[in-house]
Amino acid sequence: MIKKIKIAKALSARVTSRVAAILMVFTLNSVFAAEQPVAEPAAEVNCMGCHQETQKTPIHAIWQTPHGKVLGKNNQTCVACHGPSVEHGKVPRDNSPSLSFGPKWPSQFNEQSAVCLGCHEKGNQLMWLSGVHNDEQLSCLSCHNIHARIDDVLVRLEQSETCFTCHKSVQASAHMQSNHPILEGKTTCVDCHNPHGNISEHSLNEPTVNDTCFSCHAEKRGPFLFEHAPVAEECTICHKPHGSVNASLLKTRGPFLCQQCHSAAFHPSVQHDGSGLPNSGQGSEFLIGKNCLNCHSQIHGSNHPSGSRLTR
Incomplete structure (x- = not known):
């Protein structure tokens, strides 16, 4: 009986010491937390309060794009690409957004592309930073229209027109009597080339010119x-x-x-x-x-x- 009482007292003392240690930890954490400044919630910008939908600027169409569907129908979509833009949201609006893609306050081309590469960094976009379009100081928005419900450059019949904006000699060749059916939409520029860059010559999808040609003309291989x-x-x-x-x-x-x-x-x-x-x-x-x-x-x-x- 005496032995059981001693064991009970020992266990009680051990539990008491552990409870005291836990209470001390909570007390110290409370003290340190009280010393730290409390972060104020970030100010939100009411983007849609000013950027209304018009025929000339169909901004709200972004909700019908993959970007709008992934990021949600709220200011999170705008902030994800344009940054917090807190100063831009103040009146009068003399400050640019944190990151601007428009002509009024254009950001650097590499800053614009960096936003896109934050998500699109794999697959066909892997070699963008070493590609010829990046070397020519073009950004993703030079070819893509993010706010449009259907991006023209992703439509086979429309894609070549985007490429022809810069590649005029190729456009002239496409109208010659012997040509690849690019204008008819049966083949497109990206069937042979990776516009986002590649390690092969002329940014070809395949390692060599012959491999590219043989991908369609297999009988010549x-x-x-x-x-x-x-x-x-x-x-x-x-x-x-x-x-x-x-x-x-x-x-x-x-x-x-x-x-x-x-x-x-x-x-x-x-x-x-x-x-x-x-x-x-x-x-x-x-x-x-x-x-x-x-x-x-x-x-x-x-x-x-x-x-x-x-x-x-």
Whole structure:
């Protein structure tokens, strides 16, 4: 009995000491908390109180975009991209938003892109900072319209117009008689290029030019029993990818294109030029129909046992 009483007293003393220690910790925390200044709630800006919906500035359409749906239909959406903008919310409004994308108070291009990269930092946007568009001091808003319900650059039929704003030579090539069907919307710039940047040449989606072409023209890939060397090297040796006045996107019509590399005494490969055409007075109409491809039809390569000359 005496032993049980001693054990009870020991346990009671141990519990009492632990309770005292806990109370001391709470007391110290209360003291330290009282010494710390209490943070005042951040002032909120009533963005929609001033930025009303108009036909010219359809700002409220952002609620119908993925950005508005993710961030919620309140000022959180505006603040997420434009920053707190507390000073901007004061009257008179002589101060710009914390981050401005408009022409009146434009922020630096890299500051604008940094906001987008806060979320869009993976996938196709991974190489943006090393891409050519970033080097040219363009921001995401140079191509994208964030407030629009449907961003034109994401529509296949409209996308090329955004690219043509800067790439005028490509726009001219797209209207030539031989072209990729970009204007028809059957293919787009991003089918071959990554506008957000890539480690490959010309920001191509694939590592090389040939890999890009072969992604659609797989029948030209080979391997062939008899290969045409330029095909294995690079397609652009003979072709202009954006458009050409010659058939099949060729840089020059045959036989002139072929004779830039091929000239042999045992073959009828005399160098031809415009002086031999019929309208020159001393020309021949037979020159018009001359083309190496008339015989060497398998110009990309042949698997025929007798196709060493790429004739079959």
